[in-house]
Amino acid sequence: MEDELLIKYLLNEAAEAERIAVEEWLAQSEANRSRFAAFEKIWTASKSLSASARPDADEAWIRFKSRATEGNSESRQVPFLKVRPSFAGTWIRVAAALVAVVGIWLVYSLLGPSGYTDVVAQADVRREKLPDGSVITLNKNSSLSYAADFADNRSVRLKEGDVFFEVAPDRARPFVIDVDKVSVLVVGTSFNVKHRGNETEVIVESGIVRVSRGQSQLELRRGEKVLISAASGELRKSASTDALYNYYRSKQFVADNIPLGRLLDVLNEAYEAQIEVSDEATAREQISITLRPDTPLEDNLRIVCETLGLKMERNGKRYLLSKLPK
Numbered sequence: 564m565e566d567e568l569l570i571k572y573l574l575n576e577a578a579e580a581e582r583i584a585v586e587e588w589l590a591q592s593e594a595n596r597s598r599f600a601a602f603e604k605i606w607t608a609s610k611s612l613s614a615s616a617r618p619d620a621d622e623a624w625i626r627f628k629s630r631a632t633e634g635n636s637e638s639r640q641v642p643f644l645k646v647r648p649s650f651a652g653t654w655i656r657v658a659a660a661l662v663a664v665v666g667i668w669l670v671y672s673l674l675g676p677s678g679y680t681d682v683v684a685q686a687d688v689r690r691e692k693l694p695d696g697s698v699i700t701l702n703k704n705s706s707l708s709y710a711a712d713f714a715d716n717r718s719v720r721l722k723e724g725d726v727f728f729e730v731a732p733d734r735a736r737p738f739v740i741d742v743d744k745v746s747v748l749v750v751g752t753s754f755n756v757k758h759r760g761n762e763t764e765v766i767v768e769s770g771i772v773r774v775s776r777g778q779s780q781l782e783l784r785r786g787e788k789v790l791i792s793a794a795s796g797e798l799r800k801s802a803s804t805d806a807l808y809n810y811y812r813s814k815q816f817v818a819d820n821i822p823l824g825r826l827l828d829v830l831n832e833a834y835e836a837q838i839e840v841s842d843e844a845t846a847r848e849q850i851s852i853t854l855r856p857d858t859p860l861e862d863n864l865r866i867v868c869e870t871l872g873l874k875m876e877r878n879g880k881r882y883l884l885s886k887l888p889k
Contacts, residue, residue, distance in 0.1 A: 568581055568584070568585060569585065569598075569599060572585045575735065582734075585599075586737050586748060586773075587748075587773070587775075587780070589737055589739060589748065590737075590739060590746045590747075590748035590773055590775050590780070591746065591775060592746070596716065596718055596739055597716075600710075600712070600715060600716040600718075678710075678711040679708035679709060679710055679711060679720065680708060680709055680710075680711055680713075681706065681707075681708045682699070682701065682706065682707055682708065682709070683701075683705075683706040684701035684702065684703050684704070684705045684706070684724070685703065685704065686703055687703055688700065688701065688702055688703055688811050688812075689701045689705075693709060693713060694713040694714055695713060695714060695717055695731050695733065695736075695738075696731035697717075697728065697729060697730045697731045697738065698728075698729040699726055699727065699728055699729075700726065700727040700811070700812050701724060701725070701726050702724055702725035702726070702811040703724075703811070704723070704724055705723060705724020705725055705726055706722045706723055706724060707719055707720060707721045707722060707724075707726060708720045708722070715736070716736075717733070717736050717737065717738040717739065718739050718741070719738070719739065719740045719741070720740075720741045720742075721740055721741070721742045721756055721758050722758075723758060723759070724757070724758065724759070725755065725756070725757045725759075725808070725811065726755070726756050726757075727753070727754070727755045727809070727812055728740070728749075728752075728753065728754055728755075728756065729753045730749050730750070730751050730752055730753070730770075731751060732750055732751025733750065733751070734750050737749065737750060738750065740756060742756060742758045742763050743758065743763060743793065744776055744777070744793075744796070745763045745774065745775070745776050745791055746774070746775045746776070747765055747772060747773070747774050748772070748773045748774075748775070749770065749771070749772050749773070750770070750771075751770060752767065752768075752769050752770020752771060752772055753767075753768045753769045753770065754766060754767045754768055754769075754770075754772050754783075755768070755808050755809065757808065759832075761792060761793035761794065762790060762791065762792050762793070763790075763791045764788060764789070764790045764791070764808075765783060765788060765789050766783075766787075766788040766803050766808055767783045767784060767785055767786070767787055767788070767803075768785060769785055770784075770785070771783070771784055774789050774791075774798060775798075776791060776796055776798060777796065779796075779797075779798050780798070781798050781800055783800060786802060786803050787800055787801070787802060787803060788800070788801060788802070788803040789801070804821065805817070805818065805819060805821050805825065806819075807821075807825065807826065807829045808829075810829065810833060810856055811833075811856070814855065814856060814857070815853055815854070815855060815856075816829060816830065816833075816852075816853065816854040816855070816856065816863075817853050818850050818851060818852045818853070818854075819851055820849050820850075820851050821849065821850065821851075822846060822847050822848065822849060822850075823840065823845065823846055823847070823848045823849075823850050823867070823871065823884075824840065824846035824847065826850060826852075826867070827839075827840065827846075827884075830854075830860065830863065830864075833856055834860045836860055836880060836882065837880055837881040837882065838864070838881075838882045838884065839881070839882070839883050839884070840883070840884050840885065841883060841884065841885035841886070842885075842886075845871075845873070845884065845885065845886060848871055850867070850870060850871060852866065852867065852870055854866065854867075860882075861875075861877070861882075864882060864884070867884070868884065872886070872887055873885060873886060873887065874886075874887050
């Protein structure tokens with residue numbers, strides 16, 4: 564990514580195509596987002612410096628590069644700008660002012676590792692408001708972390724579980740979620756991300772979400788989803804056919820003419836149970852029903868059996884549903 568384009572983006576001078584190119588680049592990796600955050604921090608700091616400090620630009624820039632590389636380690640490298648002549652005057656003056664007024668120590672402190680803040684939901688659903696005004700709802704047994712400098716770097720890492728995001732709009736600072744090797748980039752929208760085992764699922768309720776893995780990417784809109792398996796790594800978009808993914812927020816299992824097997828998969832996950840059916844034909848039977856997560860599993864299964872004419876057998880934590888004999 565050209566440094567000039569990043570500067571134009573920071574100054575809100577980028578054309579629409581350039582802005583999209585920067586946002587796609589941001590979605591590709593956390594390293595790209597860290598570099599962008601560093602650029603943004605330098606620019607923010609430069610605006611607070613005294614406008615009267617105007618040392619010789621060329622000489623100051625040479626000193627800046629020389630001093631910054633002394634004792635530099637891989638984890639604290641300063642991203643030097645390869646600025647073309649049209650931008651050189653403005654940006655070199657910014658860099659020179661940083662050196663002359665606050666010294667190289669400020670740049671180092673700005674570019675140091677920012678750290679992340681953990682948010683964990685264990686036995687209960689947890690709702691949290693992030694520093695930018697976005698709201699996240701974590702299902703039980705879910706965990707994520709967000710950048711400590713979140714006002715400047717809206718970066719989130721989902722480690723495990725289900726999280727519903729209601730993202731505050733901010734076109735200048737894209738909201739990015741890293742899930743294993745998958746990256747999700749948004750501006751302002753609501754969507755659910757689920758990461759269990761080797762699979763990641765993204766379902767959009769409103770707005771547009773850009774999902775990428777490696778060089779592949781796609782856009783999801785309302786009512787669309789993507790399920791990504793670590794084994795294949797493919798991005799396959801499809802329609803979201805039910806609202807069962809949202810049970811931990813809605814406090815309801817809403818099945819609207821869906822296969823029984825799909826409902827049982829969600830009940831197994833929610834109750835950490837082992838519910839099976841006796842045959843594939845029974846698993847494909849359509850069911851319309853509403854259950855509550857705060858109802859004991861066995862009571863909910865009795866309602867399912869009554870609805871479809873099934874019987875239930877229990878062996879420890881294992882439940883088997885099968886057709887009643889005629």
